[in-house]
Amino acid sequence: MDAQQNISTGEKVQELEAEVERLRKENENLSLLFGVIHSNYNSLKSQLQLRQIQERGGLFACTESCSSQESNKRAKIEFPKEKTSQVLFRTDSTDTSLVVKDGYQWRKYGQKITKDNPSPRAYFRCFMSPRCPVKKKVQRCLLDRSLLVATYEGEHNHEPDARHVSPSLTNGLVMASTTSSYSPTVNPFAPNITLDLTLSGTNQEMKEPSQRFVEDSKNRIEDYVTSLRRIQTSLRP
């Protein structure tokens, strides 16, 4: 009976290990896919910028001596000069009042309900340094209520005070990417992608929804890729 139990538990362990391995591979594939998407997005963006610059040729020399025929609202298009990055945090599914201690001191200055997301969005300003222009918005993820999406904008002009970073934060961090900045060179943030799809489930019932979530995000990513491809081909001369 002990032997039988051992066999069955051994089988179970093997099964679970296989499952974990499968999920790991899936994770790896998704990371790869995300990298491809990211690079595609970057090249597409640079193409778009190039095309916009070509469209209004020699904008720099023209800003003063702009003739009246160019007085349309053409020069409206501008690139976001400030870096904005999105970071996903994991938190308790119950509320932590949407505040995350991430090494900076934030003061909340607003909270609004948005149209497309039932959970409210909170607005914070960094006030560690008197002239720090950094702001961040925090909102719960639409699909997974236990994730917080923090959108940082601007750059700190001081050092982060890392003394009060909670250790649960470092392993709760899921992904840090999606920096958008106007720099013609390759941005150094690209290769650092750690996509982790919350396989923290302990029950077997957890398997199904997470699998569905994986498939769902896969479908989303594929849709995204096809739309990107379409845009790219339509942009190509």
Next chain:
DNA sequence: CGTCTTTGACCCGCGC
């Protein structure tokens, strides 16, 4: 009593 959050008012850009 000082500090930080809450929360409705307010503002501003945009589409109709």
Next chain:
DNA sequence: GCGCGGGTCAAAGACG
């Protein structure tokens, strides 16, 4: 011009 939606202000209140 008007309404709507997102972002910010500031009075009021909670909290130590």
